[in-house]
Amino acid sequence: MPTIDAVDFFYLSMPEVTDEADGSQDALLVRVVAGGHVGWGECEAAPLPSIAAFICPMSHGVCRPVAYSVLGKRLESPADIARISVDVAYNSMDLLQAPHTLSGVEMALWDALGKMRGEPVWRMLGYDRSFAKTPYASVLFGDTAQETLERARAARAANFRAAKFGWGPIGRGSAEADAEHFAAAREGLGLDGLLLVDTGQIFLEDVERAAARLPAMEKAGVLWFEEPFQASAIDAYAALARKGSKVRLAGGEGAHNVHMAKQLIDHGGVGFVQIDCGRIGGIGPSKEVADHAVAKGVTFVNHTFTSHLALSASIQAYAGLKDHVIAEYPAMPKPLALAFTANHIERDADGEIHAPDAPGLGIEVSADGARPYLQDVEIKVNGQVLYTTPAL
């Protein structure tokens, strides 16, 4: 019986980390060895607390380290992975960081299982085929409208038909100042480009301040208004949705379990649900949200701002959904995010991307590429080493 024999964590970081909202500045890579196969995954999460959540001593019966529900368990089928997810949710219910830690592990389990079976993950999820996705360049607003204009032109020049602008100064000043950025983004992208806006929770739960941005977004032909509010502020989402703007709401990247995402779909009035596979617990929970989105007429979108390993993992859940075509694509990641995989998900001649048609996640990790970014971590309790960075 193939069992999960090892789970190792590798904390990678750029030499300098800035205060930009750029999640590709570090990475927590996960390696699983099961049944003689190696699988890889990535937590979209703070590396040190996530490692600690895997190896910490038990606090009590339902505050156990994630390792307890994973190491030594059977890995023969998708049902084994689902059972591990249920076990972690229960055994680690009081360990808040657990879902972020599990996410990378769970991806790695799918990758290892796929290699064992010679099947891509999307097929193991029940899809007969995978459909092309239209990638949008995910970039940050400039500090000035002029800078935003230039970034939009750069996205267009790089052949992206869709672009999402996020964070930066939006919501920090007046609605008029923000309007200039929306117009600049539209101008740079061209009239036929798909324009998306992400405000990164800046309005907290202030519905009126968020609503004040809607007219300028409508005017600029923005398709979606992403993360106006805090991840759990469902009622604020619902109130903004009731304003009835043509601009649809998008959100969900902060969901760390399926319930949170379902609430956003069922009660938050979003038109697009964006799931970060590296936070929600991995691929299985992402697929459950995709199924629910289909049932409720909401469009599923991946949330990915890091590596192509994370990108592959994040599109598996909706690879087989023909009508859910938009995909986030890390257009300008930091060098580390590109360096630690040997292959990448490139756009085809039509500018579209595809989930790899290869066993597992279809992404090969490059140890040589990762090594320059590897952080040497050691965690000791009472002189005993609970974690030290393993050989890569």
Place this chain on the structure above:
Amino acid sequence: MPTIDAVDFFYLSMPEVTDEADGSQDALLVRVVAGGHVGWGECEAAPLPSIAAFICPMSHGVCRPVAYSVLGKRLESPADIARISVDVAYNSMDLLQAPHTLSGVEMALWDALGKMRGEPVWRMLGYDRSFAKTPYASVLFGDTAQETLERARAARAANFRAAKFGWGPIGRGSAEADAEHFAAAREGLGLDGLLLVDTGQIFLEDVERAAARLPAMEKAGVLWFEEPFQASAIDAYAALARKGSKVRLAGGEGAHNVHMAKQLIDHGGVGFVQIDCGRIGGIGPSKEVADHAVAKGVTFVNHTFTSHLALSASIQAYAGLKDHVIAEYPAMPKPLALAFTANHIERDADGEIHAPDAPGLGIEVSADGARPYLQDVEIKVNGQVLYTTPAL
């Protein structure tokens, strides 16, 4: 201007930690030094990941360590504490563990501020006086109904007029087997005792399995049915509430922000909302939930299974609410939970408890009592020590 000059964490643990759902087996004690005063708090959380969330390197602009929003900041008024909470929610939005870490820090800030001003925390929260609470003994179901009967008799013999039985075998076997435990608890407690039941998320989101327990609970005169489901499974709560049983639902201990607790109140159909001050972000968020509960006709209850420091912190938020009288009281904690405070919240002649009428939280930490349980922790990245257990 008084500033927050130091925040130190102390990980305490029993020599042996069992798999009981007993949260008093370890503790994460927080010491804050601000304006020349020392304040104490306690995270109800896995110690290692919580420490890591305070000291970890920044991953990006909104995945910063909790320390970033706390150290060096002004502490002169409750508004300063509220601002810190807003800052942590934003600056650490992608660091899942952050609210658990902040909870103990935030309590310690209130404690220090109260000492600075010579005022109890409940007064700083706007209450003119504090009202007596009726403590319930919080104990675990026995492995057998006979054992449950004995524990109920022990609670009554210890002069508790209310007792909550939790966890153990409930929900793991048949509804009939559980019914015997409910009846045994009622028999041991006596007909006039307040009987509460806690099933610790055992039914995940299975409404029918949970509902199957309601008739026996009604027969045993159970006042509330606590945590049938996972903390975020609001729709399952709502569905169970719609069954219309006389037994009211209770939940909320898993809320790690105010939104989650409000959803349970507004959409989950609970009659009692139970807030763990050591998880939701501390005393300020707890008070916000208490205000919301009052507005919605739901009863606020503390959730406390650890020390009397945590107990004092957790009753501040509703100390001034005359009609919200039930309080969780750790009746049989492990020795460490009693050892690390020099004073305790004892029951008065009427068997009731009171929030201390003393500056801050009114609980003195005993370094001598804590020291035997202190765990020596060291976290290093690239040879640099980011955390080592400080002198106590």
